[in-house]
Amino acid sequence: MNSEQPSKWVCYYRCSTDEQGRSGLGVAGQRATVAGFLANKPGEVILELTEIESGRKANRPKLMEALEVCRKRKAHLVIAKLDRLARSVRIISTLMDSGVSFSACDMPLANRFVLHIYSAVAEEEARLISERTKSALLAAKNLGIDIGATGRVLAAKHKQQATERAEDYRKLVADLRSSGFATVRGLRDALNEREVASPGGGRWHIRNTFLLLRRLGLAA
Incomplete structure (x- = not known):
């Protein structure tokens, strides 16, 4: 995040599972978003890196590599969406304190305060979804249900339900804004x-x- 127009770009993508990394699910969308963001900007992409890791885990060798390249080559880091970088206050803080300029395509004008709030909210959301999923899995196990891949299904379901609940507030929020x-x-x-x-x-x-606001796509 700096006022000078970058001439070198490093693109960072993240997938949450090995399956996503092998199949390319999620990465294609991130690449398209970044390409659109850079379409009318000068400079060149000097490196693209893909991390296969949970959004809450702090072990990010590819991110560390991206930051090192940015420092050495005076490049600007770009990511498609902030929640693809991390759902951890610690990781976002590490990035902001790294001295590397960066942009998130979904929040290009966000300042440090907004980024801290965003990461704190994302971290809390991940924790709540995890708790609800664990409770549902325990209930299923007690009923003798073979849970298998149910955890991922339940997590996706809880996230979808939260998004649907947010829609109930859309008109009111629009009126207030x-x-x-x-x-x-x-x-x-x-x-x-x-x-x-x-x-x-x-x-x-x-x-x-x-x-x-984030669930309604109105956070900026």
Whole structure:
């Protein structure tokens, strides 16, 4: 993240499983997003690296390699989406403190504060999905069900359900934003003043308000 137009780019992609890495699932979409982002920008792509690793694990040899190349060649790191980089505050903080300039195609204008909030929300979301999945798997096991690949199915289901719940708020959020409540804090306060319950049934805070905007594709 710097004001000078980069002349060298390093592209970093991440897949969460070996299966994705072998089949190319997820990587093709990331490549297309990055290509679109770079289409009208000068310079050249000097390196593309793909990591096959969980979004919450901190062991990222390919990311470390990308950062090292960026430092040596004075290149700019680019990723398709911030959540493809990591769902960990620690990893995002490491990147921001590395001295390497970088861009996330889905949040090109995000500042350090927004990136910290985003990573904290993503980390919390991953933790909650993991807890719900473990509880569901334990219940299935107690019923004698062969869980097999059920964990991945349940995790995807819980994520989809969360996205669907967020859609219930879309019109209200749009109305509030058009009325001037454009910031996360402003929206949080407006929702609480109107006594609108959060998806969890409680009050709105910075994290769940930002998460709502992210699920609606309105985070910036």
